[in-house]
Amino acid sequence: MNPLKVALLGCGTVGSAVLRLVEEQAADLTARVGRPVQVAGVAVRRPDRHPEVPAHLLTTDALGLVTRDDVDLVVEVIGGLEPARSLILAAIESGRSVVSANKALLAEDGVALHAAAAKAGVDLYYEAAVAGAIPLLRPLRESLAGDQIRRVVGIVNGTTNYILSRMAETGAGFSEALAEATELGYAEADPTADVDGFDAAAKGAILASLAFHSAVTAADVHREGISSVTATDVARAAEIGCTVKLLAICERVAGEDGDSVAVRVHPAMIPTAHPLAAVGGAFNAVFVEAEAAGQLMFYGQGAGGEPTASAVLGDLVAVARNRVAGAAGAGPSAYADLPARPIAETPTRYHVSLDVADVPGVLATVATEFARHEVSIATVRQDGHGDAATLVIVTHSAPDAALSATIAALREVPAVRGVTSVLRVEGLS
Ligand SMILES: NC(=O)C1=CN([C@@H]2O[C@H](COP(=O)(O)OP(=O)(O)OC[C@H]3O[C@@H](n4cnc5c(N)ncnc54)[C@H](OP(=O)(O)O)[C@@H]3O)[C@@H](O)[C@H]2O)C=CC1
Numbered sequence: 001m002n003p004l005k006v007a008l009l010g011c012g013t014v015g016s017a018v019l020r021l022v023e024e025q026a027a028d029l030t031a032r033v034g035r036p037v038q039v040a041g042v043a044v045r046r047p048d049r050h051p052e053v054p055a056h057l058l059t060t061d062a063l064g065l066v067t068r069d070d071v072d073l074v075v076e077v078i079g080g081l082e083p084a085r086s087l088i089l090a091a092i093e094s095g096r097s098v099v100s101a102n103k104a105l106l107a108e109d110g111v112a113l114h115a116a117a118a119k120a121g122v123d124l125y126y127e128a129a130v131a132g133a134i135p136l137l138r139p140l141r142e143s144l145a146g147d148q149i150r151r152v153v154g155i156v157n158g159t160t161n162y163i164l165s166r167m168a169e170t171g172a173g174f175s176e177a178l179a180e181a182t183e184l185g186y187a188e189a190d191p192t193a194d195v196d197g198f199d200a201a202a203k204g205a206i207l208a209s210l211a212f213h214s215a216v217t218a219a220d221v222h223r224e225g226i227s228s229v230t231a232t233d234v235a236r237a238a239e240i241g242c243t244v245k246l247l248a249i250c251e252r253v254a255g256e257d258g259d260s261v262a263v264r265v266h267p268a269m270i271p272t273a274h275p276l277a278a279v280g281g282a283f284n285a286v287f288v289e290a291e292a293a294g295q296l297m298f299y300g301q302g303a304g305g306e307p308t309a310s311a312v313l314g315d316l317v318a319v320a321r322n323r324v325a326g327a328a329g330a331g332p333s334a335y336a337d338l339p340a341r342p343i344a345e346t347p348t349r350y351h352v353s354l355d356v357a358d359v360p361g362v363l364a365t366v367a368t369e370f371a372r373h374e375v376s377i378a379t380v381r382q383d384g385h386g387d388a389a390t391l392v393i394v395t396h397s398a399p400d401a402a403l404s405a406t407i408a409a410l411r412e413v414p415a416v417r418g419v420t421s422v423l424r425v426e427g428l429s
């Protein structure tokens with residue numbers, strides 16, 4: 001039987017695991033696909049850094065490899081926008097199906113790439129791009145294709161979840177925890193993509209596009225990272241029975257002018273009893289709420305070489321089977337074409353912690369400032385008294401602008417010595 005030949009673009013954390021698993025599982029892959037699957041070449045930047053790869057497979061000419069006559073399928077695990085985009089397009093336009101783990105590219109250019117794949121009659125699969133090993137995109141695209149999804153919410157970045165878990169559980173510093181996550185292969189080549197929420201925003205855009213049958217790009221996603229989360233935020237969260245997580249929240253919102261899609265990524269305090277609070281380390285977890293199915297939870301390893309390679313191989317088997325059958329799978333649909341709703345029109349709840357003197361005197365003033373800016377208070381808790389007290393306030397949903405104006409006004413109150421923590425809150429009753 002003629003093998004199906006695969007061009008592997010990139011051989012870093014994910015690519016090296018893909019290469020190893022394809023070799024180790026050669027017999028099973030042959031049985032599952034119906035033809036042997038063989039890596040025909042591996043494109044990298046620095047061949048001297050890859051002594052583990054047989055020398056005859058290595059090349060720095062990624063475009064030459066993609067368009068080589070004997071190549072049937074392409075796996076792109078280089079990352080970033082270019083040259084990944086040009087290589088994927090070259091593969092598609094020359095009739096090769098593509099498997100990618102590149103969420104940054106899919107969230108920026110998914111529409112054009114899917115259009116190119118549909119035109120060429122080939123597959124573009126990217127299960128590994130969101131939540132590592134967890135089967136999530138195929139369930140959204142296929143299993144839930146007959147349902148109406150209302151909301152997708154979860155932890156979709158392993159690096160930031162690892163950092164926040166280490167800060168909360170061991171008191172580790174931010175830089176130390178980030179260095180560990182990088183060493184473990186969880187972080188992006190440029191870890192600011194993780195820390196500043198770009199990676200989670202890209203994943204949010206991909207999830208929202210599939211869930212709501214609309215073209216959502218990273219630019220449509222409100223994004224806040226975790227670099228502003230302080231040890232004080234983490235400690236305050238623990239004091240009120242919460243933990244801090246970086247969440248991606250995708251919602252279909254009904255409005256007078258029709259439905260829209262609100263997608264946001266930000267750190268939030270969630271109650272420790274919430275199932276997402278127990279998701280530690282580089283694990284991811286995503287809740288999907290659909291009208292008929294109700295609530296579904298997907299959980300597993302969200303980053304790292306082998307877990308991600310598992311998802312890549314799943315896609316590789318799928319596109320290889322399609323190739324053997326002479327067919328291509330259905331791409332995602334964007335027929336609903338829902339517009340993106342800005343964060344300014346998406347009220348959220350907040351936790352505000354104030355360092356105050358003279359508690360009895362300041363309480364009324366604080367309450368007045370919240371009321372004046374139309375931010376309604378859900379709970380107020382006081383720790384300490386006299387000159388060394390903390391006021392912990394949790395609000396009902398309010399627009400960002402109203403909350404910011406309230407905070408600015410509170411900073412002018414003489415008895416408020418400091419605003420020590422301001423963080424969004426999710427999942428509190
Ligand atoms: N790491 C993870 O946990 C996960 C990663 N992903 C995604 O998978 C992709 C790969 O990530 P990861 O393996 O961590 O990245 P790495 O940085 O570890 O590896 C990138 C690889 O691409 C190669 N490369 C870079 N530029 C070029 C180029 N111009 N031509 C040829 N090869 C090139 C590098 O070559 P060289 O080694 O010679 O420098 C390296 O082998 C990214 O899109 C990432 O977002 C998705 C899910 C999880």
Ligand SMILES: N[C@@H](CC=O)C(=O)O
Pocket residue numbers: 129130131132156157158159160186187188194199302303304
């Ligand atoms: N850097 C990403 C890798 C997987 O997508 C993460 O930390 O989640």
